[in-house]
Amino acid sequence: MPETRRRSPLAPARSFQAVRAVFLTLLTGSVALPVYVMVTSSLKPLADVAGAFHWIPSGLTVRPYVDIWHTVPLAQYFVNSLIVAGSATAASVVIAVFAAYAVSRYGFRGKRVFTVTVLSTQMFPGILFLLPLFLIFVNVGNATGIALYGSRAGLILAYLTFSLPFSIWMLIGYFDSVPRDLDEAATVDGCGPLGALLRVVVPAAVPGIVAVAVYSFMTAWGEVLFASVMTNQQTRTLAVGLQGYSTQNDVYWNQIMAASLVVSVPVVAGFLLLQRYLVAGLTAGAVK
Incomplete structure (x- = not known):
């Protein structure tokens, strides 16, 4: 055979x-x-x-790269987006660090309910929060004179409603992966809870914090729904300002493409610079 x-x-x-x-x-x-x-x-x-x-x-x-700055006030929209996205990112990171550290290191009544509630907010689409936030901002403005509707401060608060819960939930898992022995060693050296957090835990959790910061910034930078309702001509952001290249008579397609590339530069550059921290932060705690 x-x-x-x-x-x-x-x-x-x-x-x-x-x-x-x-x-x-x-x-x-x-x-x-x-x-x-x-x-x-x-x-x-x-x-x-x-x-x-x-x-x-x-x-x-x-x-087209020259005309995009004159057809619409792109520079003003750029500044508005930087202020709103940067402020929302900073506030989200600071609040999430303290909240996640408290949940990770301390036990308190209602801890499980708090974590489940924080996570459950991510199951609802953002449009459900649009009308309630709009009514809250208008009523607060009428009652106190604080102009939240149509202001950058109001838009920052709106972005915190859906970036902060995810940031807290993500940092809870990351802080759980940081050994508690570091906290105890810092306490022995004379640090209090705040000192242990800022001097020991936060440096060890840099990848997770960077991942949260990148997520918050990208969410605020490209958001359209809230920005189209909560802003006016002076506080309009880039995501909404790009609509200005489309008029009743014509659509400046070449300028739209040029502006879209210019708008993408900060996000792409930041992602490339922080890529190794972002990957480490997103995968942290997976084995645990």
């Missing part, structure tokens, strides 16, 4: 590598294709963008 040919043990591995290469190529193409369309469209004259799309542009110009 003819001898059966043995199958090489490397064949399955090579097949898997080939399938993986095809999959990664398709995935990279699906991600790079929209970016290519945005970049090429932002460098075309308006007449070339308004018609049928051409994969190879006939001419390139940087004029």
Whole structure:
């Protein structure tokens, strides 16, 4: 009888590598294709963008990147977004650090109810909170004269309603993974609870804090629903201000693409700089 040919043990591995290469190529193409369309469209004259799309542009110009600052007050929107997103991120991180540390290290009545309530708020869509917050801001303004509706402070408070619960819940898991021996060692050295938190636990929890900060900033930076209702012409953010490139008579597609790329620069740059902390923070506590 003819001898059966043995199958090489490397064949399955090579097949898997080939399938993986095809999959990664398709995935990279699906991600790079929209970016290519945005970049090429932002460098075309308006007449070339308004018609049928051409994969190879006939001419390139940087004029759209100059016009985006004059068609709409993009610089003002940029400043508003930086203030709102930065303030919401700072407030969310500070409050979440103290709240998560208290839940992680101390026992108190209603602790389980508090953690479940914090987590359950993430199950509801943000639009459910829009009308109640709108009514609260208007009534507070009428009663006290504090203008929350149409102000950057009101928008910051609105963003805290859905970024803070997730930040607290995430940091609770991260603080649980930090050994309690560090707290005890800091206490022996003369630190109180606040000193142990700031001098020992927070430095050890930098990856988790960075992950929370990135999440809060990205949530506030690209949010549209609350920003379109809670702001006016002076406090409008970038996510809403991009609508100004669309008028009743025309749509400046090349400027929209150019402005979208400019708006994405802070988020992309921050993500690349903090990527190693972000990955470590998101995976922390998974084994525990």
